[in-house]
Amino acid sequence: MEDTTLQLLIKQITTLYSSSKLEPFYLEHFTRKARNTKLDESAPEIVKKVERACNELGIRNVSRFYKVESDYYEWELQRRAFRLVAPSIDHLCKSVIFENTRCIHDNIDDPLNSKYYCVIVQYVGSINTQKLMNFVRGLKNKSISKKNYNFRVADAEKSIELTGFENNGVSPIGMNQKLPIIVAKSITELKPPVFYLGAGHVDWKLALPIKNFIDVTGCLIADLV
Template sequence: MGVDPDSLRGRGAQMEALAELERRQIQILTRITELELSHLPQHFSDSLSISTPDENSETNPANSTTTTEARLSAILSSNGVRDFSFKRVPSDYYDRPLEFRRDCLGAPSIDHLCKSIVLVNTQAPSNVIDCSDHNNSKYYVVVVQYVARFNAETVKNFLYALNNGKIPKKKFNMRLAPEETSLKLTGFEHNGVTCIGMKTDIPVILDEAIVKLDPNFFWLGGGDIDLKLGIRTSEFINFVRPFIVNCSGA
């Protein structure tokens, strides 16, 4: 069976229109971010490198990071977050000790270095398949310190209590989600996962130990592997609205 030339031309025009729409969206997001940053204190705006991608990301991989940074900056700024900073780290960042990472970011201590992990409830009832009910979600993102030891049992107990014991405790079994599931839900690769701008509205759990940090400014993934986001804890809480749970041990 032959292919209709008119159909092919129509598909080509549609793809071109979509590409143009994406380019314009990136330009708009970048412009919004530039305007927002003009009102930020100088020491924060200096750390944000905002530029419009003008080359294919395959020939210039840094464009991916720049686009992510611009998009997430726009989201944060438009939601009232002012005290945040993005920094790009060396390619061997995760091969080096926490002290090296602390110095790369200018963090006050290694305690201020945190990560976001996606958990799946492997024993959730058959009708719980997504994140529509934040009190009883199939998936959760937990933000914990690198120096801490995550305790899934405390999250299980918290969720059981959150649902007033109406759901049997055996229906909560929190485990690390596969990387491909995490990528599909968040849109971010391993070591780049962040709670800002996720593809899915996944409920977030913030470890109580992070709330107690002094100063109250912590670092986590910035959407790309070599991009990190520092943010004022109080502003993170006001925007993300996480559950605050004591879910780790030093």
């Protein structure tokens, strides 16, 4: 009975948040909270680094930082969403570093043919590596042979080297290296249009409007699920 009541409540909340009439009011409230909330001085230096990067990109005034409990990743997705006051579990996203193990070079200078990509996907989804390969290969009009593509999640050590962030704390903002970013198309369809990401440290999260993120990062959008 309790589970049924909870599921009904979740459905009602999700329906309310997804209303197009509510969206402008939600975004106004979200950005007002972002402007009026300062990062705690006790935040780890790595999180302050992400905040500085947000400032440099001009999106600090729409970015919200959250400190979560140390056992956060042991919780179910719905409990995490409630903790962050996220509109739904669909809004919870992660950044994963992918490596093209067959790339003919080792650099990341060309976003259309990089050795590494930062790929952002929802926790409720999974990355289809075949779709990822087809998308990246299509960026060069398929002029490069399929044999030169094989995407896999980068080793933890390499991910830390490229981003400066450890597992469950990876942020696409403030990375050590300016990796090309690919955002799953499903994220751009979220209502209301905000998403929640790692903020550089496992115990910290970052949320911001999707449009602002796309505008300042120049990220690529792909159907990856």
